[in-house]
Amino acid sequence: MQKIRLLTSLVLVLTLCPLGKAQYNSVNYDYETARVMGIEYNAAASAEMYYDEQVKDILAKYGIAEVAAAGIYASKHLDRTALTDLGILVDPAENHYYRRIYRIVSVKIIPGIWDLSTLLLKYPHKAIYWGSYLVKVCTEVKSLCQQFESV
Structure with a gap:
């Protein structure tokens, strides 16, 4: 029983390997396209890093603005409380x-x-x-x- 499994596995490997090789050899690999795609990928990565820094800067300013808005709200709330307190x-x-x-x-x-x-x-x-x-x-x-x- 074990010999049959081994023999079947061997036959499958031998029949499928040439298909994989033929499949790999049939890929059209253009060096110029690959070079341009690499350049574009690097440009996109640098733009993404730049915009990521910009977003982080904006988020930091929003955090400061949130604190300032909370301070203004607290000040106005205390003013109103003082004016309405008899x-x-x-x-x-x-x-x-x-x-x-x-x-x-x-x-x-x-x-x-x-x-x-x-x-x-x-x-x-x-x-x-x-x-x-x-x-x-x-x-x-x-x-x-x-x-x-x-x-």
Whole structure:
């Protein structure tokens, strides 16, 4: 049984080897085409390396941009949180103080500045006479700012 297998294997090898050889000999190998293909392969490989470096550079910059965008987002988020946090305005005493400042500004200082501006536009030659009024308004603003700083 083993002899039959060996004999069959030998016959197959001997019949298939000439086919493989004939097949290999029938390949048309053009040296000029192979040279040009080698040059093109090298050019493509160098271009691929160049573009790979470019992509790596872009990805590195995107990483930096992601960090910067996260920092900007965090900054804006903290700004919004600070503006929407009522903080000391929840305390009735502090809230009363800020309402008092708002009334002083809206009832006394801003209308005074509007009146002074109107008078200065109507009578520019009398601007020197409105100096004391301007000093009074500026003093009130300064006083208000000092009160605000002392809180």
